[in-house]
Amino acid sequence: MLFFSSIAFSMLENAISVIFFQRVRIQRRHFLISVIIPYVNIFLMGLGIVLVSFIAGAMETLKNRQLIIFEWRLSLEGTSGVALYILGILGEVLMLTSVYMVMPVVRVTFRHALIGGITATILWEITRHVLVWYYAVLSMTNLIYGSFATAVVALLIIEAATLILLLGAQVIAELERKTNELTREKLSGFET
Numbered sequence: 001m002l003f004f005s006s007i008a009f010s011m012l013e014n015a016i017s018v019i020f021f022q023r024v025r026i027q028r029r030h031f032l033i034s035v036i037i038p039y040v041n042i043f044l045m046g047l048g049i050v051l052v053s054f055i056a057g058a059m060e061t062l063k064n065r066q067l068i069i070f071e072w073r074l075s076l077e078g079t080s081g082v083a084l085y086i087l088g089i090l091g092e093v094l095m096l097t098s099v100y101m102v103m104p105v106v107r108v109t110f111r112h113a114l115i116g117g118i119t120a121t122i123l124w125e126i127t128r129h130v131l132v133w134y135y136a137v138l139s140m141t142n143l144i145y146g147s148f149a150t151a152v153v154a155l156l157i158i159e160a161a162t163l164i165l166l167l168g169a170q171v172i173a174e175l176e177r178k179t180n181e182l183t184r185e186k187l188s189g190f191e192t
Contacts, residue, residue, distance in 0.1 A: 009038035012165070013103055019169045020106045037102050045095055052091055056084055089121060096120045099165070100172055112172045112179075120168030127160050 013034060097117035101108055135141065141149040 009103075010034065012162070013105070015166055016104050016169045019166065019173045020104050041098065041102060044098070048091060048095065052087060055087060059083055089125070092124070093117045093121045096165070096168060100169060104169070104172075108172055108176070112175045115175060116168040116172040119171045120164050123164045123167060124161065127164060131157065131160070 093114070094117070097110075097113045100113040100116045101110065135153065141153060145152050
């Protein structure tokens with residue numbers, strides 16, 4: 001599994017380097033850094049998942065409690081689900097931002113990586129809700145593929161996630177291209 005995940009990360013790194021092609025020709029990353037980055041990133045994501053699990057457990061204990069303010073009783077039952085969804089969205093944005101910070105060979109500013117992460121998160125949430133609706137209402141995947149339906153659905157979801165990840169990288173590349181054009185416009189003209 002480690003071998004295939006490192007191959008997947010190197011393929012993703014190559015795809016992202018194509019998006020940032022103009023700047024990659026100038027800069028190169030050492031081979032060992034490219035090998036280590038996927039494992040460190042996955043380790044940090046795993047720590048984030050453990051942290052979210054502890055927070056989810058704490059929120060589940062709050063579900064059965066009530067908040068009393070000036071004799072008003074406010075049940076915390078529905079708030080845990082909303083808080084977990086918002087926490088998941090924030091975690092997704094941070095995870096994608098970290099991917100956009102470390103995966104490209106070139107240096108990406110945090111602001112551009114955050115914008116790319118937010119874009120990819122919005123696209124993923126829309127795609128996720130559409131896929132859930134499609135497979136719940138319209139799809140006949142189980143009838144057509146039988147026991148292979150899970151593999152087919154998983155491959156389609158992985159393809160959608162990869163496309164969204166690359167679209168976020170394209171947004172970052174376009175933002176940086178626009179920033180470079182604005183910088184060149186400011187520098188051109190009469191200079192002493």
